[in-house]
Amino acid sequence: MSPSHNPKLADLLLQYAGLSENGIAVLDAENRFVYYNPAFAQMFDFADQSMISKTHGDLMEWMYMQQRGSNIEWANLQDWLEYAGSRQRSAPFRSFEVDLKGGRWILMTEQVCPDGELVMFCSDITRQKETENALKKAHGDIERLALTDDLTGVPNRRNFMQRLAQEISRSQRSAEPFCLAMLDLDFFKKVNDRFGHAAGDEVLKHFANFVQQHLRAEDVLGRLGGEEFGVLLPNSSLPVAQLVLNRVLERLQAERLPEVAADFSYTFSGGLVQHGAAPGKSGSDLLALADQALYAAKADGRNRIAPYTPQPAAPVA
Numbered sequence: 001m002s003p004s005h006n007p008k009l010a011d012l013l014l015q016y017a018g019l020s021e022n023g024i025a026v027l028d029a030e031n032r033f034v035y036y037n038p039a040f041a042q043m044f045d046f047a048d049q050s051m052i053s054k055t056h057g058d059l060m061e062w063m064y065m066q067q068r069g070s071n072i073e074w075a076n077l078q079d080w081l082e083y084a085g086s087r088q089r090s091a092p093f094r095s096f097e098v099d100l101k102g103g104r105w106i107l108m109t110e111q112v113c114p115d116g117e118l119v120m121f122c123s124d125i126t127r128q129k130e131t132e133n134a135l136k137k138a139h140g141d142i143e144r145l146a147l148t149d150d151l152t153g154v155p156n157r158r159n160f161m162q163r164l165a166q167e168i169s170r171s172q173r174s175a176e177p178f179c180l181a182m183l184d185l186d187f188f189k190k191v192n193d194r195f196g197h198a199a200g201d202e203v204l205k206h207f208a209n210f211v212q213q214h215l216r217a218e219d220v221l222g223r224l225g226g227e228e229f230g231v232l233l234p235n236s237s238l239p240v241a242q243l244v245l246n247r248v249l250e251r252l253q254a255e256r257l258p259e260v261a262a263d264f265s266y267t268f269s270g271g272l273v274q275h276g277a278a279p280g281k282s283g284s285d286l287l288a289l290a291d292q293a294l295y296a297a298k299a300d301g302r303n304r305i306a307p308y309t310p311q312p313a314a315p316v317a
């Protein structure tokens with residue numbers, strides 16, 4: 001039975017609206033406020049004045065000018081009014097979230113009635129929103145942790161291998177060359193043995209930071225494990241990548257780490273391969289070739305970058 005047939009029920013609904021912590025407002029077919037309850041006026045921060053007979057657009061304009069009520073991030077008031085106006089009454093029932101000045105959030109629903117009136121109903125969802133945001137942040141943190149090496153803060157092996165796979169597909173599509181390097185600190189066991197594991201950790205952190213500083217923004221450094229790092233150099237041919245890594249090698253020679261020991265310095269070796277240098281297609285195939293070149297750099301005296309050179313085919317017996 002509708003309240004118009006039951007005055008008691010109509011009274012009760014009005015009493016409820018007056019007491020409710022949910023905001024309720026009714027607009028006529030011309031979008032003028034015919035009713036709003038105290039909670040609605042409080043939510044939009046206009047309890048100190050009357051909006052009865054004013055349009056919803058008037059309220060929005062007032063909020064925008066006074067910097068009260070809703071957070072409105074539009075630079076241009078007319079654009080915002082046009083946008084909001086086009087959304088309102090675009091469906092018989094709509095619900096959307098509104099963030100208010102002061103950090104509160106409300107869920108607003110709008111119901112268009114048969115004679116064109118619009119009933120707005122707002123409930124405070126600040127607590128749910130805070131929980132949702134905390135969960136989103138925790139999810140982001142977990143994702144970051146799962147992809148980042150704890151000690152050095154650079155991408156971990158899993159992350160690096162994903163980026164390598166992406167770069168392989170990108171390079172296949174664009175036909176642009178890219179290089180992969182595997183870097184390994186020289187005689188790192190001796191650093192640990194002589195100065196302790198904590199000092200070894202400092203060297204690893206320094207190395208990751210130093211290399212990253214000398215790479216281009218598009219290059220990717222990752223820790224593959226232990227004292228082994230990978231570098232992806234997109235858009236680079238072998239000579240370009242060699243130049244970049246030789247520069248790192250040379251500049252590192254001038255670095256000193258007094259936190260490890262007076263005048264302490266260290267070196268590294270690298271193996272470098274250009275994608276497509278051998279038939280293998282996967283990231284692991286390419287990494288194996290870089291590893292092969294790294295082995296050659298170590299065997300050749302360390303503190304150098306060795307490019308991958310294809311092995312001559314074994315003579316047929």
Ligand SMILES: Nc1nc2c(ncn2[C@@H]2O[C@H](COP(=O)(O)OP(=O)(O)OP(=O)(O)O)[C@@H](O)[C@H]2O)c(=O)[nH]1
Pocket residue numbers: 151184185186187188189190192196197198199200201204225226227298302
């Ligand atoms: N401090 C520290 N040491 C690590 C970490 N991961 C691996 N290592 C050490 O790195 C050392 C690697 O030693 P080796 O593989 O013998 O290599 P190396 O002494 O660098 O010799 P070359 O590579 O042949 O120049 C080992 O002593 C590992 O314990 C780490 O996270 N922190």
